[in-house]
Amino acid sequence: MASIHIPWQERPKDCKDILWRHTDNPIIERDAIPSSNSIFNSAVVPFQDGFAGVFRCDNKAVQMNIFAGFSKNGLDWEIEHDPIKFKEGNTQMIQSDYKYDPRVTFIEDRYWISWCNGYHGPTIGIGYTFDFKEFFQCENAFLPFNRNGVLFPQKIDGKYAMLSRPSDNGHTQFGDIYISYSPDMKYWGEHRCVMKTTPFELSAWQCAKIGAGPVPILVNEGWLMFYHGVINTCNGFRYSMGAAILDRDNPDQVKYRTQPYLLSPQTQYECVGDVPNVVFPCAALHSEEEDRVAVYYGAADTVTAVAYGRLSEIVKFTIENSI
Amino acid sequence: MASIHIPWQERPKDCKDILWRHTDNPIIERDAIPSSNSIFNSAVVPFQDGFAGVFRCDNKAVQMNIFAGFSKNGLDWEIEHDPIKFKEGNTQMIQSDYKYDPRVTFIEDRYWISWCNGYHGPTIGIGYTFDFKEFFQCENAFLPFNRNGVLFPQKIDGKYAMLSRPSDNGHTQFGDIYISYSPDMKYWGEHRCVMKTTPFELSAWQCAKIGAGPVPILVNEGWLMFYHGVINTCNGFRYSMGAAILDRDNPDQVKYRTQPYLLSPQTQYECVGDVPNVVFPCAALHSEEEDRVAVYYGAADTVTAVAYGRLSEIVKFTIENSI
Amino acid sequence: MASIHIPWQERPKDCKDILWRHTDNPIIERDAIPSSNSIFNSAVVPFQDGFAGVFRCDNKAVQMNIFAGFSKNGLDWEIEHDPIKFKEGNTQMIQSDYKYDPRVTFIEDRYWISWCNGYHGPTIGIGYTFDFKEFFQCENAFLPFNRNGVLFPQKIDGKYAMLSRPSDNGHTQFGDIYISYSPDMKYWGEHRCVMKTTPFELSAWQCAKIGAGPVPILVNEGWLMFYHGVINTCNGFRYSMGAAILDRDNPDQVKYRTQPYLLSPQTQYECVGDVPNVVFPCAALHSEEEDRVAVYYGAADTVTAVAYGRLSEIVKFTIENSI
């Protein structure tokens, strides 16, 4: 990855925000592949001399599935026109009524993918690939009902670790972030509550439900976790983005957590679309040496956008504005 | 009708959609008559050397009523400033707390109008006119609660036939399409279920409720029925448009039905307005010889818009993309 | 019917109620036939030298169906062990996922049965029999969703007339009584609202929903209609019984209606059972010359009970205690 540069734009003049939007957002339009109604809530990683990704493309029947894609610069993407076809991983094939909201991370020797998998309701599907061409599906991590399963990019205490948000089978009114561990990506346990919603008076944008977003980034202070928070307004849910820092060794310990949001729906493409007022981060590319991060997020459940920030500033802001 | 041309624009270059929007949408603005808050969900038919229509105009007290209107070209409309005043048809005058979402069709010797009639809640009102000047109101077709009553343009097996969507008295969470028959436009029976919502996994845009739209069009394959489908998102209902083909003689038999939508809310006037994210078709003009159809639909419960398509393509698409 | 006596017990001493309970209630226990979980909400009529009836027997899978039964004295019943099997009446066989809450009445030459029929949700099924052995099923009277369809025992202005309670497909929170007419028991129209729920302050026991009960009885003052009324307490619905008198010729006109209930759940068998606190009348035998009426009602959705009263007193009470 040494010679690859992640997408980047400098902070606009007069802008004092911690995260700022890519000027040509959305970077992926709703109809970027022929069948798609919308492309959003997707994940990207460095891959070979560029980037690869797994994209949520709802088709025009509004069926939800995940698709592989490739890019040289992280902004212009070629997305496959057919959804990923999985082969058997560590088990026989698991029923999958739908797949959405993927995350991707590289651990040891392969790229692991987690997503919301339709198995008698939403739960966390797991798969892997070595090359983004051949994909293998493993056991679901959990019983339904669960969403927003996000793997840590390395084992912790010798075990795989995953964040998730247990919930119910509809438009869930509640949701907190938990962590679970597995010795083998097949059996999961040691479930711990990591972070709950906030009291309305303390930080209303994250008072209804919260869920992990991109794969956590290891920084000096611990695990930097971008996450989404939801407020239930009289006209529906509004999804914004914040950040937290979890303890490196015991990531169920929250060290810091932003009271203000980092990004909330304010632009036309975030406020108007299939589901208005949604900013939903699912991936982040970062460069430690350049002190840069590019956060990929779904906007209005319709398109894909990018926001930029300085890693060091985000960490500092999270510490200084912690609840 | 021979010499009258229905509104038409050719498919834009690079557009591969089955339906495409009129470039000057909306064709009727919300304040097209002095009293109106919004004009949408309206019906038009060929009439004399042009077109006539019945329009839903909500006034600034947001009272719902239907108005007559006339047009030479089907795009520029003169709408009466006063709502339709009905005289007694086949019964004494029926209570009508409100009227909305009209459909119009010509059968035998007159233009029949059906609408959602406020009688202790929504049910299906029926009326007729010979000239769009004098209107007569008949018995309500059904008990409350019902909406989206759509007559077939000819008798079937000697009886009038009507599609409708039984429901409840609020923001109905469910709704399927039924058919009923009448020997006399007064007594109705032989109620049959025609088409139900789809499983979320199969076609989510029509998984919450569905309702008939324009008067069905007789094509070689059967009755072409445009309809609306609704998905219940976490930020409210989203209304899209699809098509089905019903058996000519037994129209409670669905032969084909689009898994993808034909049109969904994507433009500013469909996404932003009194009720965001609504595409709601209520009428269609077609020319068999020219292979054209112009679908009239309400947008965002605020304005009226038109979309065009080729009849033959729509039928082919419906067959090839059927559930 | 001259020589047949309807069931009867004199009013107990010190009792001042308009209706009083049979001392050996319930007259039909929940397990009166081998398969039954509960027998309630059932209808009886004079038949030959005794009585016949159609009974709602839920089996131990809690499937709802209707069964024929016979009695010499109206109190001791032999109920068939198998549900009624219908043959085709005025149409091909209608789908019937379940049948419950039957009413029976004799018109002209046969016994007509109406019940709540499961056709994509509850609606009103209609059938007839000449002998309670051979049964014929006709078209459903209405679109779903409807319950408590009750036929008048004679034609009105040359047409069949039916009361019903349009509603939705769950544990309906609302419900008013309507009337509809049919020239032929196949097509129905002229739907009119008869009677609505009352304001909480005026008569709370009938403020949530109401529905017709037994077949109306023609008395001098008009049609005597027993009906059930429901209050929604913090611990669920409570069903009581009242009476109204409808105009003889225009039965959508309510002349009188009891502000107090006539009977409410107060005994063990009415208060404790599968659904606590339910008194639900479905039939009434009456003798004009003896000035007697015996009302059959389901208790706690579990058993069948009888209450007695004097026709003249009930009419007088209804007039004097009218809302």
Place this chain on the structure above:
Amino acid sequence: MASIHIPWQERPKDCKDILWRHTDNPIIERDAIPSSNSIFNSAVVPFQDGFAGVFRCDNKAVQMNIFAGFSKNGLDWEIEHDPIKFKEGNTQMIQSDYKYDPRVTFIEDRYWISWCNGYHGPTIGIGYTFDFKEFFQCENAFLPFNRNGVLFPQKIDGKYAMLSRPSDNGHTQFGDIYISYSPDMKYWGEHRCVMKTTPFELSAWQCAKIGAGPVPILVNEGWLMFYHGVINTCNGFRYSMGAAILDRDNPDQVKYRTQPYLLSPQTQYECVGDVPNVVFPCAALHSEEEDRVAVYYGAADTVTAVAYGRLSEIVKFTIENSI
């Protein structure tokens, strides 16, 4: 106030509306102070040689608080960067989990402020200032749950008078306007219902809930009260603005009330934002001699906007279009 001119723009040509929007709306953007997520639902009054105001600024944690601000022309505002800090008024300090939706009026010797105060849920907080620098907090007027407390600008029959809207502790589905009186701004009583929601058929924009807006204006015909009304659409609440005239001496008597709305959400800044489709008036500047009024309203719960009208026309319209 003689030499101070309230903000004003003449009615645009071809515009026939009673209220028309300021051409450079919104006058206050969401990020007008560094910490703010949104600035809306705010109040202004003439003050010294210009204007002062109390502004609802939600910060980026979406905490709600009120801020002082000053303006020479009523359009360009300098808002303090820190929220108002109250000192003890007529009691020890009252708990205040949040403050929002302020109103301001001058009575006798000081400026009184009322707002929605978080005390175990929303209720009406009261405070005063002489100079918009030093602020004093008094007893809450009422028990929770209440919102939209609006003081009359003078005593009535020797007592302070306040409009309010009792409600519950969530996204209230109902709400009517009441009036209460106090001899001392500490103890309140003589609670009377002033104005309720309208039947859906009569005026749907105000059928779900209503609440007082700006401080009432004394005109010849009585108290001119702008208020908001809410309709519950299938995609959430829509807030519009109307006007009523209350009796001068017995302001619980409504003399006139607009059936049509005066302003409804139609522009981009009213339709798109944190809570779409909200027009929410909280203040009005008026000049009797110039026959002008400038209404300040929150738009989409995000920004602050102004609309203009002629006092005499508004009164005339209210009388002529009264329900």
Place this chain on the structure above:
Amino acid sequence: MASIHIPWQERPKDCKDILWRHTDNPIIERDAIPSSNSIFNSAVVPFQDGFAGVFRCDNKAVQMNIFAGFSKNGLDWEIEHDPIKFKEGNTQMIQSDYKYDPRVTFIEDRYWISWCNGYHGPTIGIGYTFDFKEFFQCENAFLPFNRNGVLFPQKIDGKYAMLSRPSDNGHTQFGDIYISYSPDMKYWGEHRCVMKTTPFELSAWQCAKIGAGPVPILVNEGWLMFYHGVINTCNGFRYSMGAAILDRDNPDQVKYRTQPYLLSPQTQYECVGDVPNVVFPCAALHSEEEDRVAVYYGAADTVTAVAYGRLSEIVKFTIENSI
């Protein structure tokens, strides 16, 4: 009151409960007066050489009203057959759609009555009598929506003090106890929260809502307040009774509060009736010298019952089992 003995029975052998039931409960049956459907949630006080009371009698239309009654021994009651007719107290007559759940207490020179008064929803009505024959109605204490208004039996710091439970207008899902003060029984202020529901894990019987019951009793440790607590089971609300001790001078300070209930619905008359599983205390007679208390409570919203206890034991238990 010296020579009058309050009702009493000794604790049964083997009973270790703090409160024990009267052996002949219920002491007032549902039909104790001719018009009544149920008599419950009522209040009694010592009066002349016996006792007087104000009783909630719902009639057979389930209209709610309050009736005066008298008793020599506190157990056998003569209740008036007509509801109390109020004259004007400190204001013109207040609208009263219904009256229920009265409390009575003597302060200074008269008996004050508070009840749930129907004024556009439930709020707290206030009245007084000197002789239980002539009654006077005052201003409602609060805006709607409120229930369970209970006056303290003496002024506190020179002001009348009242407990109440603000809520909404339906089957309220929440409810805490507040206190308010008035200099004159007309204007009320200084509203403070006294006591909230408990976390489910801590004391589930009072986790959904709580409300004050009888008039508080002054004991050495402060004000002994019996109250009801509610748990929301999957089959509805269950109402039990507990006790708290409030600070004598600052009664918004809770000194002790029972974690266990004192009485919960366990007998047939508490578990079966119009609203199953309700124990609802509204009055208590006590004798300090005899160390006795008799608590009057409504059972199953149907009948009136009594439980006995030792004042000293109750206080001790409350202190030792406090949360």
Place this chain on the structure above:
Amino acid sequence: MASIHIPWQERPKDCKDILWRHTDNPIIERDAIPSSNSIFNSAVVPFQDGFAGVFRCDNKAVQMNIFAGFSKNGLDWEIEHDPIKFKEGNTQMIQSDYKYDPRVTFIEDRYWISWCNGYHGPTIGIGYTFDFKEFFQCENAFLPFNRNGVLFPQKIDGKYAMLSRPSDNGHTQFGDIYISYSPDMKYWGEHRCVMKTTPFELSAWQCAKIGAGPVPILVNEGWLMFYHGVINTCNGFRYSMGAAILDRDNPDQVKYRTQPYLLSPQTQYECVGDVPNVVFPCAALHSEEEDRVAVYYGAADTVTAVAYGRLSEIVKFTIENSI
């Protein structure tokens, strides 16, 4: 266990039911220990020369906890007065806000206990004991929200196997039975759906939710699983009991399942209590040689009862009455 006899009574004369009740039910009253409000939903196993059990005893604060108990005959129980105190099992101590609905089974060398454990909502707690004196608590099996975790009495394919019912955090409206596997009682995976609710028309008593009951019993035909099923009536949930037979080697395969219930709430102690109309089985003792089974079930969430049956008859009935 050879010489120990499980509790038993012969089927009463004239009784044709598959399960019949113990004549002295309930065998454990609600106040069997001093602190208890109710004792129900409890589990028993053969132990030494008699029986041991783990009992759900809610105390009078309605706090839920589990208690050990012992019996010689399985009917007369000595229950400890203090709840079980767990020591650390295979992890540090897990938070446990409450414990309820235990199940117990012996596997290999110890008695395993599973229960509903309060960890940020309900999930499945696991512990073990060798002697019912010293108890050890292990990792929770799953993330919240889950209930009714039931272990198989032997490993399947070398792994522990557990049934459970994922759900949400309130009075869950839905619920199906799943199975999960663990190599070590710490990490769980291979989650499979076993059995779902039935369509209302097919078997209404189990149409709302279902959950495993006693530890499955291995019979020739597979695993005999008693379970509870719930119907949602207009007056709340009603819990009944049925039986299913799962494949011995692949217990996610349902071979048979009773369409009728085996036992439903019909007696006073099942219909009246803290939660009316509940029959909830949690344990079963069986004797293969004697062809007997004694099912222990909670009644009305208040007391503990027993029902008897013949193993062979139950299996036969389940096969012959399978859905």
